[in-house]
Amino acid sequence: MSEIASGVSPDGRRLRGERTHQEILASAVELGSREGLEALTIGRLAAHAGVSKSGLFAHFGSKQELQLATIEAARAIFRAEVIEPGLAAPEGPARLRATLAAWLDYFRRDVFPGGCFFQAASLEFDGRPGPVRDRVVEVMEQWLEWLTELARRAGLAEGEDPAQLAFELNAIGLATNWQRQLLGDSATLVRSEKAFERALANARSAHGRGNPLNVKEADR
Amino acid sequence: MSEIASGVSPDGRRLRGERTHQEILASAVELGSREGLEALTIGRLAAHAGVSKSGLFAHFGSKQELQLATIEAARAIFRAEVIEPGLAAPEGPARLRATLAAWLDYFRRDVFPGGCFFQAASLEFDGRPGPVRDRVVEVMEQWLEWLTELARRAGLAEGEDPAQLAFELNAIGLATNWQRQLLGDSATLVRSEKAFERALANARSAHGRGNPLNVKEADR
DNA sequence: AAAGTCTTAGCACGGTCGTGCTATAAGATG
DNA sequence: CATCTTATAGCACGACCGTGCTAAGACTTT
Numbered sequence: 001m002s003e004i005a006s007g008v009s010p011d012g013r014r015l016r017g018e019r020t021h022q023e024i025l026a027s028a029v030e031l032g033s034r035e036g037l038e039a040l041t042i043g044r045l046a047a048h049a050g051v052s053k054s055g056l057f058a059h060f061g062s063k064q065e066l067q068l069a070t071i072e073a074a075r076a077i078f079r080a081e082v083i084e085p086g087l088a089a090p091e092g093p094a095r096l097r098a099t100l101a102a103w104l105d106y107f108r109r110d111v112f113p114g115g116c117f118f119q120a121a122s123l124e125f126d127g128r129p130g131p132v133r134d135r136v137v138e139v140m141e142q143w144l145e146w147l148t149e150l151a152r153r154a155g156l157a158e159g160e161d162p163a164q165l166a167f168e169l170n171a172i173g174l175a176t177n178w179q180r181q182l183l184g185d186s187a188t189l190v191r192s193e194k195a196f197e198r199a200l201a202n203a204r205s206a207h208g209r210g211n212p213l214n215v216k217e218a219d220r
Numbered sequence: 221m222s223e224i225a226s227g228v229s230p231d232g233r234r235l236r237g238e239r240t241h242q243e244i245l246a247s248a249v250e251l252g253s254r255e256g257l258e259a260l261t262i263g264r265l266a267a268h269a270g271v272s273k274s275g276l277f278a279h280f281g282s283k284q285e286l287q288l289a290t291i292e293a294a295r296a297i298f299r300a301e302v303i304e305p306g307l308a309a310p311e312g313p314a315r316l317r318a319t320l321a322a323w324l325d326y327f328r329r330d331v332f333p334g335g336c337f338f339q340a341a342s343l344e345f346d347g348r349p350g351p352v353r354d355r356v357v358e359v360m361e362q363w364l365e366w367l368t369e370l371a372r373r374a375g376l377a378e379g380e381d382p383a384q385l386a387f388e389l390n391a392i393g394l395a396t397n398w399q400r401q402l403l404g405d406s407a408t409l410v411r412s413e414k415a416f417e418r419a420l421a422n423a424r425s426a427h428g429r430g431n432p433l434n435v436k437e438a439d440r
Numbered sequence: 441a442a443a444g445t446c447t448t449a450g451c452a453c454g455g456t457c458g459t460g461c462t463a464t465a466a467g468a469t470g
Numbered sequence: 471c472a473t474c475t476t477a478t479a480g481c482a483c484g485a486c487c488g489t490g491c492t493a494a495g496a497c498t499t500t
Contacts, residue, residue: 016497017447034347039258042488054490055448063488114347119398123343126401127254127334137402144403167411168418171395175387178339178394181346182357183364191387198388198422236467237477262458274460275478283458447496456487466477 021059024049028070029077034114036124037067037132067132074117075139081106083146093204096150100169100196107176108189115181118143119174144170156203165203172196241279244269248290249297254334256344257287257352287352294337295359301326303366313424316374319367320389320416327396328409335401338363339394364390376423385423392416 027049032040042063046056060066086099107116114120122140125133144166151162151169176192179185247269252260262283266276280286306319327336334340342360345353364386371382371389396412399405 020447036256036258036344038256041486043486052449053488054450057489058448061489115343120343122398122402123335123340124256140402163407164411164414167395167399167408168392168415171391171415172388174394174398175391178342179387182342182360187383188387191384194384195388195391198419202418202422240477261456263456272479273458274480277459278478281459441500443498443500445496445498447494449494450492451490453490454488457485458483460481460483462480464477464479466475468473468475470471470473 017059020051020055024051024056024059025069025073028066029074029117030113032067032070032074032114033112033117033120037070037121038124040067040070042066064130064132068135071121071132071135071139074112074121077111078106078118081111086150091153093154093200096154096200099147099150100173103173104176104189104192104196107173107180107192116177119177151203154200154204157205160203165199168199168203169196172199237279240271240275244271244276244279245289245293248286249294249337250333252290252294252334253332253337253340257290257341258344260287260290262286284350284352288355291341291352291355291359294332294341297331298326298338301331306370311373313374313420316370316420319370320393323393324396324409324412324416327393327400327412336397339397371423374420374424377425380423385419388419388423389416392419 024045028040028045031045031048042057043053045066046053049056060069082099082102085102085105086095089095089098118136118139121136125136147166147169148162151165154162154165156162156165172192172195176188179188244265248260248265251265251268262277263273265286266273269276280289302319302322305322305325306315309315309318338356338360341356345356367386367390368382371385374382374385376382376385392412392415396408399408
């Protein structure tokens with residue numbers, strides 16, 4: 001007896017409820033990327049998804065649970081759109097390049113209609129303690145670690161720190177999304193691509209060691 | 221008869237009101253940078269500033285006017301903390317470096333307690349049409365143009381685009397704030413400084429012209 | 441077709457939102 | 471001191487927020 005026939009989806013939920021659940025989450029990701037995770041109110045989301053407020057609420061015990069579930073849904077999309085295409089390339093510099101190309105393409109195609117879900121969520125929740133912030137931090141740390149791992153295996157020059165390259169590449173991605181969403185500048189993607197290549201070339205040939213600005217080393 | 225003696229402040233407001241006005245704005249900038257411009261509600265701001273809701277409301281005809289005034293207040297702070305210190309240095313590479321150093325210092329000192337006011341506002345309002353978004357866009361365009369102008373006069377190598385360098389420098393700044401606020405990573409400022417120097421050295425010696433990733437040139 | 445379970449809508453609640461109106465308090469002007 | 475202006479608080483409003491409780495609908499299983 002298949003799970004479909006028994007009316008149970010893989011994770012144990014019944015069919016009708018599970019479909020609504022997924023539709024709500026799709027709406028939530030869209031609205032959340034457009035207006036932010038906090039502006040994603042139960043009432044507006046219910047209207048947007050075509051269900052009643054209490055019907056929606058029954059799927060998530062609280063607004064916080066809804067936000068957490070929305071983050072997981074967005075994370076799955078990011079993984080499918082950026083991480084997986086990168087994994088299709090052979091390990092080494094090619095995989096790093098493929099990941100960066102997939103990232104740019106993810107921006108170009110506006111996978112999230114309001115811009116990168118996680119950058120928006122990061123800045124929205126960086127000052128609000130709680131489980132939502134904690135989860136956003138986790139996801140972002142994983143992303144940076146993943147970038148660092150890709151950099152480490154990309155054949156950097158002697159003495160180059162993969163975390164430094166990951167920081168620089170991530171910076172370019174953040175700026176790409178920022179500039180695209182805010183200024184709608186169509187030249188941005190070309191600049192981003194060039195910036196990626198520069199940062200890569202720099203770390204792989206190691207001639208970019210300038211003298212520092214006059215900033216104290218001590219962090220607060 | 222002086223303006224003080226006549227009880228009128230430079231912009232024509234009476235003294236008592238003007239002082240409260242400034243105190244409210246200082247609270248607004250602080251709360252706004254911590255929780256966002258939209259979470260800056262009249263009630264909470266009034267409590268934070270120690271005035272009544274309606275007393276506060278009388279100073280700004282609407283929430284939107286309050287948001288716009290808060291943006292102007294934050295802009296003045298940014299100008300004083302980043303632009304002005306840069307202008308103290310002689311025009312040329314030194315001024316660009318001084319500006320970047322002041323920018324990092326502005327992050328390090330947490331001039332806005334919730335992180336860079338404008339980066340937060342940018343991502344919060346990029347999907348919400350209206351006067352507030354329009355003003356944020358203007359301010360950010362001016363900042364990028366200023367960075368570009370500084371780059372143009374910094375003695376770049378032949379064929380180097382100052383806007384490209386400005387994009388890369390801005391990216392590093394955005395990432396610095398992002399990483400500091402979200403991950404609290406104390407190594408960030410050191411990385412940022414290194415990244416600034418690399419980008420600068422690259423644009424001033426022009427050896428960083430790699431071949432592109434496989435991304436289509438056409439923007440949407 | 442009947443029974444039972446899962447899914448969804450209706451409705452009500454206390455709270456806060458943005459925003460007006462009105463009265464009082466504070467300060468300036470004569 | 472008296473008067474006149476300005477600045478602030480009190481209070482009320484409709485709307486929407488997150489969240490429960492309860493009844494009705496949809497679907498599965500017998």
